[in-house]
Amino acid sequence: MAIIQNIKIAVDAIVFGYENSQLFVLLVKQKFGDAKNSWCLPGGFVLNDESLTTAVTRELREETGVSVNYLEQLYTFGDNIERDPRFRVVSVAYFALVDPSKLTLKTITDTDAEKAKWFPIDQLPQLAYDHREIIDTAFSRLKNKLTYQPIGFDLLGTEFLFSELENLYTTLLEKNIDRRNFRKKILGFGIIDETDKIASVKSGRPAKLFKFNEKKYRELEQNGFHFEIKFN
Amino acid sequence: MAIIQNIKIAVDAIVFGYENSQLFVLLVKQKFGDAKNSWCLPGGFVLNDESLTTAVTRELREETGVSVNYLEQLYTFGDNIERDPRFRVVSVAYFALVDPSKLTLKTITDTDAEKAKWFPIDQLPQLAYDHREIIDTAFSRLKNKLTYQPIGFDLLGTEFLFSELENLYTTLLEKNIDRRNFRKKILGFGIIDETDKIASVKSGRPAKLFKFNEKKYRELEQNGFHFEIKFN
Numbered sequence: 026m027a028i029i030q031n032i033k034i035a036v037d038a039i040v041f042g043y044e045n046s047q048l049f050v051l052l053v054k055q056k057f058g059d060a061k062n063s064w065c066l067p068g069g070f071v072l073n074d075e076s077l078t079t080a081v082t083r084e085l086r087e088e089t090g091v092s093v094n095y096l097e098q099l100y101t102f103g104d105n106i107e108r109d110p111r112f113r114v115v116s117v118a119y120f121a122l123v124d125p126s127k128l129t130l131k132t133i134t135d136t137d138a139e140k141a142k143w144f145p146i147d148q149l150p151q152l153a154y155d156h157r158e159i160i161d162t163a164f165s166r167l168k169n170k171l172t173y174q175p176i177g178f179d180l181l182g183t184e185f186l187f188s189e190l191e192n193l194y195t196t197l198l199e200k201n202i203d204r205r206n207f208r209k210k211i212l213g214f215g216i217i218d219e220t221d222k223i224a225s226v227k228s229g230r231p232a233k234l235f236k237f238n239e240k241k242y243r244e245l246e247q248n249g250f251h252f253e254i255k256f257n
Numbered sequence: 258m259a260i261i262q263n264i265k266i267a268v269d270a271i272v273f274g275y276e277n278s279q280l281f282v283l284l285v286k287q288k289f290g291d292a293k294n295s296w297c298l299p300g301g302f303v304l305n306d307e308s309l310t311t312a313v314t315r316e317l318r319e320e321t322g323v324s325v326n327y328l329e330q331l332y333t334f335g336d337n338i339e340r341d342p343r344f345r346v347v348s349v350a351y352f353a354l355v356d357p358s359k360l361t362l363k364t365i366t367d368t369d370a371e372k373a374k375w376f377p378i379d380q381l382p383q384l385a386y387d388h389r390e391i392i393d394t395a396f397s398r399l400k401n402k403l404t405y406q407p408i409g410f411d412l413l414g415t416e417f418l419f420s421e422l423e424n425l426y427t428t429l430l431e432k433n434i435d436r437r438n439f440r441k442k443i444l445g446f447g448i449i450d451e452t453d454k455i456a457s458v459k460s461g462r463p464a465k466l467f468k469f470n471e472k473k474y475r476e477l478e479q480n481g482f483h484f485e486i487k488f489n
Contacts (some may be wrong), residue, residue: 030304034335034347069262073345101333101349103266104308113305115266115332115349150295227423255483 032103035116036081037068037156039091039099039163040091041146043180044124046192049125053088053138058109060153064144066160067091068116069137077133081119088185089141090131093121108155120163122179168198175216175252178237186224186232187211194254207254214252216242264335267348268313269300269388271395272323273378274357275412278424280378281357282392285320285370291342292385296376298392299323300348301369305406308415321373322363325353331395340387350434352395354411407484409449410469418464419457431489439486439489446484448474 029093040051052064067088071080078096086092096119102108104117120142130141146164149157170176177193178185187208195202211217222234242252267281272283284296298429310328318324330353334340335347336383362373377380378396381389402408410417419440427434443449449474454466474484 030265030302033262033264033304034264070262071264071335073349074338076338076460077333077347078336098332101309102304103349104310106308108308115303115309117347119337252489 032113032115033058033067034071034077035114036071036077037066037116037118038081038085038096038158039066039118039120039160040085040089040093040123041120041163041180042123042128042143043165043193044125046196047255048164049143050148051089051091051130052142052152053132053141055153056137056139058137060137063141064150064151065153065156066118067138067141077117078119081117083122086139087136089130090133091123091141092110093123096121099166101157102155102159105116105155116159118159120166124182126181126182127251135255144185144194159198162191171197172254173252175237175242176229178217181237184220184222184224184234184236186226187235188226188232190217190235206218210254214245214250216252262344265346266303266309266366267300267346268303268309268316269298269348269350269391270313270317270328271298271350271352271466272317272321272325272355273395273399274355274360274375274427275350276357278428280412282381283323283362283373284382284384284393285312285364285373287372288369291486292368295387296374296382296387297388298350298374299370301442302336308351308460309349313349317353319368322365323360323373324356325355328353331398332345334387334391337387341484348391350391350395352398354399354408356412356414358414361387363396370404395460402483403429404488405484407469410449410471414451414468415448416454416456419456419467420458422449422467426486431487434488435486441485446477446482448477448484481489 032254042049051067053067055061055063055065066083069084071077081096099118099120101115103118106113125143132138180193181189191204193208216238217235218238220236223231225231225232229255274281283299285299286415287293287295287297299317301316313328314342331350331352333347333349340346357375362369366374412425423436425438447466450469450470452466452468455463456466458462
């Protein structure tokens with residue numbers, strides 16, 4: 026090609042965690058450059074010989090210590106040609122859902138990040154670049170997906186109280202639900218199993234712990250089952 | 258950054274058209290390079306000072322003569338680092354739905370493309386790069402979206418017979434439908450209007466022409482309406 030293209034490709038990771046009825050986003054503090062000391066999403070430039078998926082997994086691990094099995098491609102941000110003040114960067118954003126209680130944050134010294142930290146989605150700090158917009162896009166996608174795929178279970182612990190699942194939906198979607206109908210509907214799907222364990226609840230009597238049965242879900246899905254939670 | 262990134266960014270357009278109960282994809286024949294004489298998606302490299310959306314709209318217009326108002330970002334292909342044999346290229350793919358009867362194909366001389374042509378989705382030629390995979394991804398997205406957004410109307414003419422809408426669904430989703438229920442359901446949404454025009458049908462008696470009422474759809478959507486077509 027005759028022209029010289031002067032655009033860099035980066036990847037960014039939006040990692041959502043859920044704890045104590047709150048949704049968190051994983052951010053890192055920049056160590057160098059124009060954005061020094063500001064918070065932003067974990068991410069960085071793609072190396073010449075690595076796939077986009079490898080790049081985002083690597084950046085996330087290096088800057089935050091978090092290893093995830095699966096990151097879903099969210100969107101590629103490249104319409105604002107000045108989204109990075111240094112030079113033009115197109116960023117392919119990925120998102121993941123995790124259970125923060127299972128993770129220890131740890132930043133490798135030899136990266137652009139000084140430290141990693143969870144922030145509640147409604148108390149985000151000032152963010153560098155267009156990362157606020159990227160988080161907003163990811164949060165919209167998350168809320169939308171919650172209604173048609175059983176991804177909420179990725180945010181909960183392996184075993185959870187039914188009230189925790191209910192809280193997750195009401196908190197994230199900001200909707201009131203008819204609790205009896207919700208319980209009936211979710212249990213009716215046949216994709217969560219009652220365990221024989223009981224947990225005590227802060228207020229109220231002890232309750233059964235449940236587990237998501239992913240194998241069952243896949244089987245049902247093969248046979249045309251659609252997970253769906255509707256709010257009016 | 259210390260390392261020199263040696264990756265180019267391209268955009269590709271998957272344009273679907275629908276005519277005579279068949280889905281078509283718009284392809285161009287390459288004029289230069291390794292892929293000379295092979296068919297591929299319209300697309301090309303992003304210029305330094307243009308947004309991704311501008312780039313894909315421009316490439317599509319230059320190589321095929323097709324101007325579209327809206328292209329939706331589909332997916333960014335960059336996991337296969339050898340998807341282009343020349344050098345590493347990450348491609349941001351966009352898709353659009355059009356009514357081919359309204360378009361005239363025309364390739365500007367000064368582009369990589371020799372000519373543009375519609376191909377039926379089930380009779381695609383050998384394609385360059387990973388463009389077959391990109392089309393498959395776009396076709397899956399299209400089929401999925403047809404069930405939860407009224408995008409089928411973008412593929413039909415402004416005025417259409419109910420049987421044409423029905424054909425579009427059965428052909429693209431490869432499902433049989435209960436015609437009476439389908440008609441009842443679609444009309445029940447209140448988003449298509451009966452016109453006072455009658456068209457003759459090849460086999461059978463003349464039938465009413467319908468029109469999609471986008472304004473009405475947007476209003477209903479604001480009030481919580483969800484378009485949904487289910488097949489079992």
